[in-house]
Amino acid sequence: MYYIRFFRMTTEILINATSYEVRLALVEDGNLSEYHMQRPTEKGLMGNIYKGRVVRVLPGMQAAFVDIGLERTGFLYVDDVCVPSNSPNFDPCITDCANTHVRSQGLHIEDLISEGQELLVQVSKDPIGTKGARLTCHITLPCRNLVFIPQTDHIGISRKIEDEELRNNLKQVIEEIRPKNSGFIVRTVAKDSSIEELEADMEFLMLLWESIIDKAENMETPSLIHEDLDITLRSIRDFFTTDVDSLVIDDPVAHRKLLDHVKTFAPQLLDKITLYQDSTPLFDAHNIEVEISRAIEKKVWLRSGGYIIIESTEALSVIDVNTGRYVGKNDLGATIFKTNMEAAVEIAYQLRLRNIGGIIIIDFIDMEDDTHREQLFETFREAVKKDKSRINILKLSEFGLVQMTRKRNSENLHQLMCEPCHYCSGEGMIKSRRTICYEIFRMISRNSQKHRGHTITLRVHPRIADLLQNEEEKTMATIEKGVNKRIVVAPSRDLHIEKYEIIWQS
DSSP: OOOOOOOOOOEEEEEEEOSSOEEEEEEETTEEEEEEEEOGGGOOOTTOEEEEEEEEEETTTTEEEEEOSSSSOEEEEGGGOOOOTTSTTOOTTOOSOHHHHHHHTTOOHHHHOOTTOEEEEEEEEOOBTTBOOEEESSOOEEOSSEEEETTOOOEEEOTTOOOHHHHHHHHHHHHHHSOTTOEEEEOGGGGGOOHHHHHHHHHHHHHHHHHHHHHHHHSOSSEEEEOOOOHHHHIIIIIOOTTOOEEEEOOHHHHHHHHHHHHHHOGGGGGGEEEOOOSSOHHHHTTHHHHHHHTTOSEEEOTTSOEEEEEEOSSEEEEEEEOTTOOOSSOHHHHHHHHHHHHHHHHHHHHHHHTOOEEEEEEOOOOOOHHHHHHHHHHHHHHGGGOOSOEEEOOOOTTSEEEEEEOOSSOOHHHHHOOOOTTTTTSSOOOOHHHHHHHHHHHHHHHGGGOOOSEEEEEEOHHHHHHHHTTTHHHHHHHHHHHTOEEEEEEOTTSOTTOEEEEEEO
16 A cells, blocks of 8 residues: 655744844745845835935936935836825726826826925835835835735735635625725735734724824924834744744844734744754754855756856846756757756746846757747746746747746845955956956057166066966067066065056166
8 A cells, every 4th residue: 555645845934133134044845945134234125114205207207206315316106106086187986006097097297296295105126236216105014914005995815815715705804894995905824814813903004004194294304204124023924924834033132022023913923933042053053054155156056967157237137057067868858958947946946045136038058849848938937936026937939048027126135245346346357367468568568668767667466477477478578678678577465466567667
């Protein structure tokens, strides 16, 4: 007799909390799936609500710049502007969300707001690179089970709740208990919540909104009206579902703060929270530090011996798949297919782990078999289903390219943990040693007539000195003969490899 055993995926949340940095790792079956971090000096803005002032309206871009008190103004697009119900532009026949009013009535940014106008706005996307924060007037206030949308009369149900009967029941419950003309979205975790828990969330959110309105009326412009939860408390709201087996945190103060929050909003989860007290650091004990280091490298090796290369710019990421060390057995088509299939799963994992967003181009190895191409596409589409971010994928092209977009709300892991190279200013490349040598030769030839001395001293990086004195020794002799001067090479470790100094001596 054969027995079929079903294994449920284990999920843990690990939080390493210090005064200078809080790090959160979502671990699924022992593998790091998501990594988030927050530093007091670089705290994210997403979810924060500000009282701002419009400083410039751009009809050509159908957008506006809004001063919210930060170093850079925020960007407000026309679809993110609310049409107040007392506005002459408001159509009471339209009952969907406010941006539908804008699109359906052909309204323009200049019809809706003007320079100097005060607005209540929320950050929907953190500043990324040189871009300021993306703003919206459609305020949303999330709690554990519900998201409150104050300016709408709408009930939404999380798309991850797929049971149609459950969706209808939840919608009916919210319809019965919500105040008139208020909007709510039921979150995935609410599928197991009682009516009492939903009512408690609703009451909390309504009171929170009242306090935000009161603050906005009394505070100056621009100013911060409401700050979203820190990463520790957000872990309860956004990650700690009933599917999570445990949450482990290593700081006693943060642990107490977490328990107090959970007692109020999710008391059923109290038994799953543990304070880590071992001498081995929490992330070391779970091998997370090694995984984080790998997550910022360009090259990711596959188990078969193939690899993928991940290159990102501010708006575009390109992922290239290579067979690498994997040579297969005797069938080239099978070798390529196996590499591509393995890469598809790994790429889906890396997109989520690294939080890569925007436009993404994946260059799979070209395959001639249409069946293989279809299998590859379906495998990749299935692999990205675990990702919470909104994803759109186009069909595999005839060149083996997959074009896709992944919603980006904050900087990716590489941007958070790295900075532009001070050697190459973020270019990723520097001049070759030979290029620098020939640059020096041209400089000597160009300026030799201006100096009467007989000796030239070159202060250069040791690696440049090595090339000059060995492989370029004959060229050096030719240059010396041409300018009729002796050249002395002086290695200097304090110099950048691209920098050099030519000293003309009498």
